[in-house]
Amino acid sequence: MKGDARKNAAGTARPGLKTPWTTHRRHPERGSHDWETIAAILDEGVFCHVGFSVDGQPFVVPTGYGRDGSVLYIHGSSASRMLRALSRGLPACVTVSLIDGLVLARSAFKHSINYRSVIVLGSPRPVTGDEKLHGLRIITEHMARGRWQEIRKPSAKELKATAVLRMDIDEASAKVRSGGPLDYDEDVDRAVWAGQLPFLLVPASPVPDDRLREGIALPPYLAQYARPQREAGRPSPDP
Amino acid sequence: MKGDARKNAAGTARPGLKTPWTTHRRHPERGSHDWETIAAILDEGVFCHVGFSVDGQPFVVPTGYGRDGSVLYIHGSSASRMLRALSRGLPACVTVSLIDGLVLARSAFKHSINYRSVIVLGSPRPVTGDEKLHGLRIITEHMARGRWQEIRKPSAKELKATAVLRMDIDEASAKVRSGGPLDYDEDVDRAVWAGQLPFLLVPASPVPDDRLREGIALPPYLAQYARPQREAGRPSPDP
Numbered sequence: 001m002k003g004d005a006r007k008n009a010a011g012t013a014r015p016g017l018k019t020p021w022t023t024h025r026r027h028p029e030r031g032s033h034d035w036e037t038i039a040a041i042l043d044e045g046v047f048c049h050v051g052f053s054v055d056g057q058p059f060v061v062p063t064g065y066g067r068d069g070s071v072l073y074i075h076g077s078s079a080s081r082m083l084r085a086l087s088r089g090l091p092a093c094v095t096v097s098l099i100d101g102l103v104l105a106r107s108a109f110k111h112s113i114n115y116r117s118v119i120v121l122g123s124p125r126p127v128t129g130d131e132k133l134h135g136l137r138i139i140t141e142h143m144a145r146g147r148w149q150e151i152r153k154p155s156a157k158e159l160k161a162t163a164v165l166r167m168d169i170d171e172a173s174a175k176v177r178s179g180g181p182l183d184y185d186e187d188v189d190r191a192v193w194a195g196q197l198p199f200l201l202v203p204a205s206p207v208p209d210d211r212l213r214e215g216i217a218l219p220p221y222l223a224q225y226a227r228p229q230r231e232a233g234r235p236s237p238d239p
Numbered sequence: 240m241k242g243d244a245r246k247n248a249a250g251t252a253r254p255g256l257k258t259p260w261t262t263h264r265r266h267p268e269r270g271s272h273d274w275e276t277i278a279a280i281l282d283e284g285v286f287c288h289v290g291f292s293v294d295g296q297p298f299v300v301p302t303g304y305g306r307d308g309s310v311l312y313i314h315g316s317s318a319s320r321m322l323r324a325l326s327r328g329l330p331a332c333v334t335v336s337l338i339d340g341l342v343l344a345r346s347a348f349k350h351s352i353n354y355r356s357v358i359v360l361g362s363p364r365p366v367t368g369d370e371k372l373h374g375l376r377i378i379t380e381h382m383a384r385g386r387w388q389e390i391r392k393p394s395a396k397e398l399k400a401t402a403v404l405r406m407d408i409d410e411a412s413a414k415v416r417s418g419g420p421l422d423y424d425e426d427v428d429r430a431v432w433a434g435q436l437p438f439l440l441v442p443a444s445p446v447p448d449d450r451l452r453e454g455i456a457l458p459p460y461l462a463q464y465a466r467p468q469r470e471a472g473r474p475s476p477d478p
Contacts, residue, residue, distance in 0.1 A: 001331070006379070009421060023294060027332075040304060046338055046341075046352070046354055046438070047336070047338060047354070049288040049299050049334060049336065050291075051290040051299035052296065052297055053292045053295075053296040053297050053333075054331060054380070056292075057260060057330050057332070057360065057449070058290040058292055058297055058330060058331060058332045059332050059333035059358070059360075060288050060289070060290035060332045060333070060358065061334070062301050062334065062336040062354060062356050063356075064344070066351055074410070083393050089294060091297060091451065092297060093290075093296070093297045093298050094297045094299070095299040095300070095301065097286070097288065097301040099285055101442075101443075102285075102382050103387065103413070103418055104382075104383065104461070106390060106391055107390055107391040107392075107393070107397070108375055108387070108390050108391065108392055108397075109391075109392050109393050109394075109397040109401070111305055111379055111382060111386075111390075113285070113286055113350050115414060118302075119298070119299065121296060121298075136347055140347055140350055142351075143341050143343075143350065144341060144343065144436070147343065147350075147389065150347055150348070150399055150431045150432075151344070151345060151350075151429075151431055152346040152347065152348075152426060152429060153346075153347055154346070154348050155348075156259050157345070157357075158347075158348040161348075162348070175257070179434050179444075180446065180448045180449065181448055182267050184450075185390055188450045188452070189452055190390075190391060190452070191452065191455060192389045192390055192455070193389075193447070193451065193455050193456070193457055193458055193461065194448040194450075194451055195445055195446050195447040195448040195451060195478055196381070196445065196446040196448075197442055197443075197445050197446075197461055197464060198329075198442070198443040198444070198445075198446065199440055199441065199442055199443070200440070200441050200442075200443050201241070201338070201438055201439070201440050201441075202243065202438065202439050202441055203340075203436055203438055204436075204437040204438070205437070206434055206435065206436050206437075207419065207434050207435040207436075207437065208433070208434040209419045209420055209422075209433040209434040209435075210419065211422070211433075212429045212433055212434060213427070213428055216430060216431070216432050217432070218432055219432055222343070222436055223434065225436060233303060238386070
């Protein structure tokens with residue numbers, strides 16, 4: 001069943017995604033197990049937060065990632081605490097959060113943040129050989145699509161120093177809060193400004209490296225850099 | 240010792256911050272236990288990721304927060320899984336990450352992300368009474384400084400529906416990666432663009448609520464909205 005669901009990239013119901021752990025208890029109206037919603041948030045995010053526990057102490061570590069269909073790849077130094085812990089098969093949580101703005105209500109209680117987030121639960125496992133290289137390509141292309149073909153590929157020594165983990169997106173949920181404040185009717189006449197302050201994560205001017213060889217132009221994928229943005233429910237090709 | 244260190248807001252050495260858990264193993268040159276660096280990142284971040292485990296499964300949940308001196312406050316619905324779990328005194332990890340841009344190297348291996356992050360370890364505990372209200376003020380003011388005095392304060396019923404947790408910043412570390420790619424010398428002559436693509440999180444135009452009372456102007460703290468930004472090592476007043 002899960003295998004079938006995984007291949008159904010255009011489908012909206014992925015039975016494996018919803019489990020007792022990923023069922024929304026608070027604000028269920030903000031929750032979603034819709035695959036397109038989950039995929040779109042994962043594609044727009046630049047980095048994720050990986051949660052894992054060592055000897056009962058949780059850690060939350062920001063790191064890069066990439067998505068290939070229903071698989072997340074993350075990577076890091078083979079010697080890092082996170083990669084060593086996760087390579088042992090520990091359960092983990094990968095969360096990608098996009099902040100869309102502040103929600104400024106008339107009451108303190110109704111203040112909120114507009115955001116889109118995805119939580120993926122599972123036990124990542126290290127990959128080797130061709131899949132390891134593939135994972136690094138996915139992670140690099142997630143940063144900037146078009147980059148991989150231009151750059152020097154990892155050497156054997158570099159591959160050895162890098163660990164790549166694969167996490168299947170079997171158990172996942174999205175949570176989205178959007179729109180203005182939801183003040184109580186009795187508060188709306190208060191003499192205080194209320195509304196949204198949207199935030200945008202925007203690329204600034206690229207900064208060439210000091211040692212950049214002369215005559216090398218900025219590639220189009222950096223000159224017109226944009227994170228992939230897809231409307232929920234509108235399928236588009238995977239990277 | 241910790242008590243003394245906590246009060247020393249202008250000091251740079253806070254003995255309690257560095258522990259075996261927060262000692263940087265990878266890229267120690269990127270790590271810091273400098274209090275001003277930690278405080279500046281915590282103040283600039285809009286939201287945090289809270290990590291905790293329930294029955295061995297880690298969760299990483301984005302949420303708002305605020306800092307008052309060496310105390311972090313986070314809040315949520317009293318009935319949420321996160322707040323109920325953390326109110327039991329479980330160990331947690333609060334991570335705040337700011338993304339500053341992409342680092343585009345000539346080799347795949349040297350690609351990186353410029354970021355500033357802080358990890359705080361500890362066991363949050365619920366606060367009540369005056370400190371609960373204080374925590375909510377700190378969290379609201381963290382969103383937009385000047386907001387609290389304008390809005391309706393929480394009612395008894397709203398206070399009951401909200402849990403506020405306090406986490407002392409005793410065990411914490413910052414990690415910062417900045418600057419251009421660190422390519423190997425043998426790679427710098429490659430015919431590929433290399434450098435940084437900086438990212439900025441910027442406020443867009445405020446969107447007034449549909450029900451906004453006529454004649455209410457946008458307050459200055461939203462019209463000229465900016466996250467607090469402080470240079471590391473340059474003390475400035477706490478909020």
